[in-house]
Amino acid sequence: MPINYLKKIQLGEFNEEAYTISPSIEIESVIEGFYVFSRETNKDTHLVFNDGFPVLVFLQSCEDTIAVTEENNAFEIKAAWASAGSIKNVYVKYNNNTDQIFIVRFYPSAFYQLFGLDAQYFRNSPIIPFEYIAKDSNFSIEEFFGYNLIEEKIAFVETYVQNSFMKTGIPKTLQNTLDYIHKIKGNSTVQNVSNNAGVNYKWLERSFVKNIGLLPKEYIQLQRFIHAYLELVGSEKVDLMRIAISNGYYDSNHFLKDFKAYTGKTPLEYLKFQL
CATH class of the missing domain: 2.60.120 (Jelly Rolls)
Incomplete structure (x- = not known):
């Protein structure tokens, strides 16, 4: 949307x-x-x-x-x-x-x-x-x-x-995993998410692809990015390193790469576009 x-x-x-x-x-x-x-x-x-x-x-x-x-x-x-x-x-x-x-x-x-x-x-x-x-x-x-x-x-x-609609639902472990990812706002790794769920990566990947249409890594990236984005556009003073680290990115370059991929612009270009 x-x-x-x-x-x-x-x-x-x-x-x-x-x-x-x-x-x-x-x-x-x-x-x-x-x-x-x-x-x-x-x-x-x-x-x-x-x-x-x-x-x-x-x-x-x-x-x-x-x-x-x-x-x-x-x-x-x-x-x-x-x-x-x-x-x-x-x-x-x-x-x-x-x-x-x-x-x-x-x-x-x-x-x-x-x-x-x-x-x-x-x-x-x-x-x-x-x-x-x-x-x-x-x-x-x-x-x-x-x-x-x-x-x-x-x-x-x-x-x-x-x-x-014919109710079938999704595996409880997968729902708990989605809830966990939302709770931590995507600030984690696939390995940590898999460990938290108590399942191996292959099960997690199959469940995500079948029910969500995304790989676990992709879903985590979406949650991490939207929260970093919200912090960016809501900040009076732009501090890319602070925003990146607080939202689980390794550094500002990692955040910049994601930002450019999702928006086609750098953060500063996007903020000017919004004006």
Whole structure:
């Protein structure tokens, strides 16, 4: 999702222009949350990032579009998009007067099960038009946009999930491992995570790839980066070494390498871009 909205979710920065609605008890194992954001009108272009939770992002109208720019590609998406996996150097630009963004944030294994997708589906294309998935999973985008109120749209999504999802879950050890990685904000190594879980690396790798669609190392990197990013953009004085070390990077060069990979810019270039 656009990282400016993910930032609000991570920090709990909610108000009347950025708010969350919890899913009903029946589907809380599938959907992490519903989010509504008023578009930031001072800037049309935003970095896209995924912290491990797949999302569906709906524009205000089925006729609204965004332009997606990747490192070596550019394309347009209409109405809604899905994103998951490790997203690097991808930006979206709003082409219409969309005033409001509606985001559905899923637990990864449940998301892939719900839409009948292999967990590696987003490996090479981490952001795609949602219509590619919807047409094969009986989700009517046209019917969704027939509702005007957020409450009606949420009810539509919840009904779809209740009618379509066959609960299977993920291994308890894997869930405990994910919880541990989130708790320590990715500030660890794969070996330490494996030791904490009491499993060997091969089991951990197979479980992550099958259920999450990412390698353990990739998932840890996402958590470590988003927290380093939040510290960077929230700092009055930029101290790259301090930010790097406090978030588990070996040094500032390691952080710079990750930052350039995810954003396509150096930290200082990105901060200027945000102004």
